[in-house]
Amino acid sequence: MNYKFPKDFWWGSASSATQMEGAYNIDGKNQNIWDYWYEIAPEKFHNKIGPHDTSDFYYKYEEYIALMKELGHNSFRFSISWSRLINEDQSVNEKAVEFYNNVIDTLIKNEIEPFINLFHFDMPMYLQNIGGWENREVVILYQKFAKTCFDIFGDRVKKWFTHNEPIVPVECGYLGEYHYPAVVDFKRAVQVGYHIMLSSSLAIKEYKKSNQDGQIGIIINLTPSYPRSNSKEDLDASNIADLILNRSFLDPSVLGEFPGKLIEFVKEQNLLPIYKSEDLEIIKHNTVDLLGVNYYQPRRIKAKESEIKDGDPLTAESFFDFYDMPGKKINPHRGWEIYEKGIYDLSINIRDNYKNIPFYISENGMGVEGEERFKVDGKIEDDYRIEFISEHLKWVHKAIEEGCNLRGYHLWTFMDNWSWLNSYKNRYGFVEIDLNNNYKRTPKKSAYWFKDLIKNNGF
Incomplete structure (x- = not known):
């Protein structure tokens, strides 16, 4: 069967500032929480590789973008580093403006549309020191950061996103010990989540005030919660998981309000955050376009x-x-379950329960440890990744055929990049990065398969 996709489908990949830029203390960049955590606890990071040794995009962006163009991508999502752009005294770092302008202009010159995300887990340390997302003052400073980005880059950037996976700083930083500050405190976690949601709505408010002609959205990791059985107990458990881990951001972002059952749950557990009544009006009236x-x-x-x-x-x-x-079905190289139909199920949920809002698959991908063992004649033969992408795209295609407003597909990620505590343990890229050979870049077999897919707008 042939799978053809709609005209102007967004084909590309995604990354983030801390995971690819490097140059962690260059040209006025301030320390973020990852720089700090690596400085005080390098042993927590796989092979003790921290964010100082990433893919060197800061210096090599022209080469990376030229390779994206060669491989046919029409869009690329990246993030702006808050700690690079805004100084501690809240002035703008002109060196950062120059860098991001150059990246945006180079993408556009190569007919690759820039999709920009504003926050990808990389809180500036000077703001974490006053509480990070626990502190309402940081919400207001984020709003100013967002406005600065729209003012400087919005003449060329028409796809904006306020946060990537907003549940992750909550879940990993305040309910688990995978992100700094690595504490377990549900009450603080709820406050952090609430402030992140409010900050997203305030950024959307700023964007709408700017009268620019683009779209602004949020990127949410939607993980369908499947119950073991249809027993009441299993269904209740899966509903609670869905409320906390999916709907806490999805509902207010798209529908403008928190789910009633989530509010009940938070009250019952005595976890209600500190908030102002006018906040709920801000959230209600500043929902996402995308x-x-x-x-x-x-x-x-x-x-x-x-x-x-x-x-x-x-x-x-x-x-x-x-x-x-x-x-x-398991990815034997990473340990995660592979369930392609999940991408269809979440699409139908968006169609039926979330106004069939325009959306795209902003990340999907397969991590592989020890990928160099699949190298033949100097190139990684990653047939497993081709199978992973194509099997997911069959369900994406079905969702579109059934009326889902699904506009594109981005793989995580373009080049193998550094990944938080896992560093370079699991490789996700279309392009291999050789850390031992001056970041030598070699496209994998999947990169050329994807190039043909884009050329044909299908497979």
């Missing part, structure tokens, strides 16, 4: 099998257990 959806794997849920013990810290997982489904 949604980015990151999808990697499903979430399998079952009812909690053991009671919460007194003294145990409260987390999202105090209310459900993960279910290890027998016979599931």
Whole structure:
């Protein structure tokens, strides 16, 4: 069967500032939480590789963009580093403006549309020192940062996103120990999540005030929560997981209000954040034009099998257990489940319950550890990645045929990039980066397969 995609479909890839720029202390860039954490605890990072050794995009962006052009991409999503653009005294770093202007102009010159995200897990350390997202003052400073970006770059950038995976700083920084400040405190987590949501709405408000002719959205990692069975207990557990981990940002971003059941849950658990009543009006009237959806794997849920013990810290997982489904398809090189139909299920959910808002798959991808073992004649033969992408795209195609307003597909990521505590452990890129050979860039087999897909607008 042939799978053809709509005209002007967005084909490309995604990355983020901290994961690809390097130049962590160059040209006036301030420290962010990753620079700081690596400085004080390098042993937490895989092979002790921190954000100082990333793909060197700061210096090599022209070469990377030329390669994107050669490989047929028509769009690229990246982020602006808040700690690079805005100085501690809140003045604008002109060197950063020059860099981002050059990147945007080079993309446009190469007929690649820039999609820009404003926050991708990289809080400036001078703001984390006053509480980060726990502090309402940081929300207001983020609003100013967003306005600055729209003012400087908005004449050329027409696709903006306020946050990437806003649940992740909440889940990993305040309910788990994978992101700084690595604390477990549900009450603080709820405050952080609430402030991130408010900051997104305030950025949208600024964009709408600017009267620019683009679109602004948010990128959410939508992970369908599948219950083990249809028992009431399993269904309740999967609904709680969905409320906390998906709908906490999806509903207010698209529908303008938090789910009633989530508010009930937060009140019952005595986790209500500090807020102002006018905030809810801001959230209500500043919803997104466009949604980015990151999808990697499903979430399998079952009812909690053991009671919460007194003294145990409260987390999202105090209310459900993960279910290890027998016979599931696994990425053997990463350990994650592969469930292609999930991308269709979340699309239908957006169509039916979220106004069929325009959206695109902003990340999908397959991480592989030790990928160099698949090298033949100097090139990685990643047939497993071609299969992964094509099997997901079959379900994307089906969703479009059934009326989903799905506008594009971006792979995570263009070049192998640095990934938080995992550093370079799992490789996701179309292009191999050889860390031991001056970041030598070699497209993998999947890069050429994807080039043909884009040329034919289908496969």
